[in-house]
Amino acid sequence: MRAFTYERAKDAVEAARIVAGRPDAKFIAGGTNLLDLMKLEIETPTHLVDVQDLGFDKIEKTRDGGLRIGALVTNTDLAADERVRRDYGVLTRAIVAGASGQLRNKASTAGNLLQRTRCPYFYDTNMACNKRKPGSGCAAIGGYSRQLGVIGVSNACIATFPGDMAVAMRVLDAAIETVDGGGQKRSIPIAEFHRLWGDRPEIDTVLKPGELITAVTLPRPIGGRHFYEKVRDRASYAYALVSVAAVIQRDGTGRVAFGGVAPRPWRVEAADALLPQGAAAVTARAFQGATPTRDNAFKLPLATRALASVIAQAKA
């Protein structure tokens, strides 16, 4: 790990100002992803601004009947919140399908959204990776790509966003609230938060340098039955090969997003509308234009089957 200085921020705008002014500075909250990457020298900040004292650790009701989740709420506390379990079950289901109990106790809501890809070539510093070292190439293309993306990827990068929580948030139409170093606040719909890689795979999200996530808001509950079906190589504590987050109403309509397949939680609203026609209709539309590799082409039929399983459970 490279040496760094460390400070504990007392004010959100001040924290944002410090990080915006130093390209070598980073925020740290739970640290479970950042420290892992710093040990491997994939991330090499020389200054860390710890945001744990900023008070963004509460879950509150919003005026329109939704929830505002503080950026520092741990994954465990979010999954365990009584309102989330009752009204946003897909979110609890997605969170508890991810990581381990120890990690969920430390990992924050904002950090979970910002976690970096688990592409093995991103992690292996001997390999070419445009995301880790812009312009170095992509060893994953033509390499071992079983876990990697099938849609929304580019000629520069075929990595996926690896998280579960954000896939549920995509189905719930969450928004990400931020503040910048000038005190300017904005709310970013989760649909626009994670970038498609294009020719700049080193940039994961639309956040500006130093822009700090303060909360994630959920609109009022939409009812329906909530599902998170995660298919992985072992029964627990593994990243998704394919996951399906879905909220399905009594009449068979609903919403669906897929994880483990793209640079962002993958939801196509026009495909949602096909839910009453069955899983194959939905995935045919959602994965239109997919560019799988020979290694990961299995993810397409797997997504259909995982969704078929969810629809069957919803009908039961």
Add this chain to the structure above:
Amino acid sequence: MADRPELEITRRGVLASGAMGAAIAVAPGAAVAQNAPEPQAPPTMPVRFKVNGRPQQLTLDTRTTLLDALREHLHLTGTKKGCDHGQCGACTVLVGGKRINSCLTLAVMHEGDEIVTIEGLGTPDKLHPMQAAFVKHDGYQCGYCTPGQICSAVAVLDEIRRGVPSHVQADLTKRPAASNMEMRERMSGNICRCGAYSNIADAMADVAGVKA
């Protein structure tokens, strides 16, 4: 091996040659450094926290993980370093009563925190019920992952009591039960290379007062 002493590798021999290799590797760099500007000492910071009820004050390189602070600075070597990347759970300790991977957190992030390690759960004369249950049910072979397993197991039963949901829970609005399936799922962040899992689950069931 006996007739070829030059090939007889001992643990001490490997450590010594490793240290020698490091010295050789460093030497050229040191020579170059004489002409370069004086390298800056890595930043250090003071931190205070309680470990097993005792106040501790340390001044640490900011890079020091909580795990290394416990093991290398406070000499509490019960907590183990396995993968050092949050994948194996050998470093599990309780911070503010919650289990975390001590390898994936910086010591300086824990100002004012209360930390409990395996040494704080029980002593050889007065074992914690979970420690006693691991002994009774043979919940280990080599023992390396055991301190992390026991810290995690203690926290798992507390999480079930507090109603923290899990992946295997059928109804999220109900309280979880201390079933075998629940304990297996909740312990998935603790890897045991010897494969003592079923005995660990038995030990946990014993402490929870349920059938394994």
